Amino acid sequence: MPMHLMRAHGTIRAMEAKVALVDHWRELATCYNTVACALDRALQDAHGLSMSEYETLDRLVDLDCEKRRMQEIAAAMYLSQSALSRTVARLEKHGYVTRDLCKDDRRGVFVQITEAGRRRHAEARETHLTILAENLTPTASQPPPHGT
Secondary structure: OOHHHHHHHHHHHHHHHHHHHHHHHHHHHHHHHHHHHHHHHHHHHOOOOHHHHHHHEEEEHOOOOEEEEEHHHHHHOOOOHHHHHHHHHHHHHHOEEEEEEEEOOOOOEEEEHHHHHHHHHHHHHHHHHHHHHHHOOOOOOOOOOOOO
């Protein structure tokens, strides 16, 4: 094969790889947005929680510790520090969490789930799992998610 054809073939393959990469990103974004909207709707309708509020409670339950720094929760989630702060404020207003300043570092804020928060999380957990199963479990007519 002549050199100019080999270069052209390599360029085409590189372009196809870039298009495939962008297509894969779009599939992931569409999947995330579909599931996030379904979760937000179902959790709000059945339990009065946004997806972010449920996820915050879920992280606190899964960490199974007395309290956790807001920075650590934010790092584990998709929320910015300010969005998490607003989410925690809403949860605190409903009595699902408490916030305390760190005694050693007054800039640090600890979040602790309350018994009411644990109950609300437990009530909402089945709804959360149902929506995940409905949207993420492949059926016979649906191929598995890309890359699996």
